[in-house]
Amino acid sequence: MxxxxxxxxxxxxxxxxxxxxxxxxxxxxxxxxxxxxxxxxxxxxxxxxxxxxxxxxxxxxxxxxxxxxxxxxxxxxxxxxxxxxxxxxxxxxxxxxxxxxxxxxxxxxxxxxxxxxxxxxxxxxxxxxxxxxxxxxxxxxLWDETTQLRGFGGTGQMAPDSDRATMNFVFWPGNGSSQLCLHCGIQQPGQTFNVHLHPDSDEAFIAFEGVGQMYLRDRWIDVAPGDVLYAAPGVLHGARNPHTGPEAQRFVTCGGPSPYDPALYSAAGLSSEVR
Structure with a gap:
């Protein structure tokens, strides 16, 4: 049923x-x-x-x-x-x-x-x-590496971290998503997906694997698998893996802005035209 x-x-x-x-x-x-x-x-x-x-x-x-x-x-x-x-x-x-x-x-x-x-x-x-x-x-x-954003430096409100995470574009305009998108951030030990905002989009993403931190408004917050971040348009957010050393594991997040934000695709050198 x-x-x-x-x-x-x-x-x-x-x-x-x-x-x-x-x-x-x-x-x-x-x-x-x-x-x-x-x-x-x-x-x-x-x-x-x-x-x-x-x-x-x-x-x-x-x-x-x-x-x-x-x-x-x-x-x-x-x-x-x-x-x-x-x-x-x-x-x-x-x-x-x-x-x-x-x-x-x-x-x-x-x-x-x-x-x-x-x-x-x-x-x-x-x-x-x-x-x-x-x-x-x-x-x-989430592990589809066909289309990626590497080296993202944020949107200018905060100084970016130099060790930058990679984001997989799982569902995005290039494969037919017209409103929702699904991105997967792979934060290896010590890496950050730099703090940014979306002027016209909600952000809702989750901690999928590993333990790490999410940035929200003005601070980094510890999170565990399954936790959810919500940020309204204009609210700063990001993700990082502060753990290093031989025992450190990757920290994976997934979700994305809605409506999708063309600025992320522009940062990857991609068109945001819906296929």
Whole structure:
């Protein structure tokens, strides 16, 4: 049986213009008639401008679909477990670090295998004047290195760190994403994805792997896997891995601004025209 959730279904504490939400503080509400449960740490109901972020625990053998009555794009990242994803008429096996993009007008369904699935799902409506891509790519992984941003120095509000992280563009205008984007920051030990802002975009991203720090407003904050950052337009944010030495591991983040920010693609020498 498929369980659905609307963008406004689950209340969360007010975000104000920025907040880091610990995974330990997520409040999960069961969907009717099953064992699947949803937390919504970021949503317009809690104060975001454009984006909703669901955290969905899909029970073994059950399926989840975002509310199809709302015209929104959907992007999903598998945090734990295995299963399958369907976008329109196309299906694909999914597991940890796999990503799924469903453009406006195409239904998204996620189904868990016996061990269940935990999935982060970003949602946003198209802004005026934007149209779905002509040939969007529905399936990828966070480790897709096809298109990258290297050496990003931030947007000028803070002095940049010289040891700079690499960002994978997983879903972006170049492969058909017209509003949402999904980027994956790979912060190796000692590296920083430099502090920046988006003048017209919400930012919602998560700590996916390892322990590190996220910058928000005016300070660095320790985070752990599953934690969520939300920054309204104009709010400074970034990510870094302050750990070094033989025991240090990479720190991985994923998410992105909504609507997508052309400045990031310009910094990578890429067009932001939707394919």
């Amino acid at each position: 498929t369980r659905t959730a609307t963008s406004q279904s689950f209340a969360a504490p007010p975000l104000g213009d920025a907040r880091i939400v610990s995974a330990d503080d997520f409040v999960f509400a069961p969907l009717p008639g099953g064992r699947t449960a949803v937390a919504t740490p970021v949503s317009p109901a809690a104060g975001s401008t454009h984006v909703t972020l669901h955290v969905v625990r899909i029970a073994s053998g059950e399926s989840f679909s975002p509310d199809s009555s709302v015209e929104e794009e959907n992007t999903a990242v598998v945090f734990e477990g295995r299963g399958s994803a369907t976008v329109g008429s196309r299906s694909h096996r999914i597991e940890r670090a796999h990503a799924v993009y469903a453009p406006t007008g195409q239904a998204l369904s996620l189904t868990a295998d016996t061990e269940g699935l935990t999935v982060y799902v970003w949602r946003t409506p198209l802004t005026a004047g934007r149209q779905p891509g002509t040939d969007p790519e529905p399936f990828s992984t």
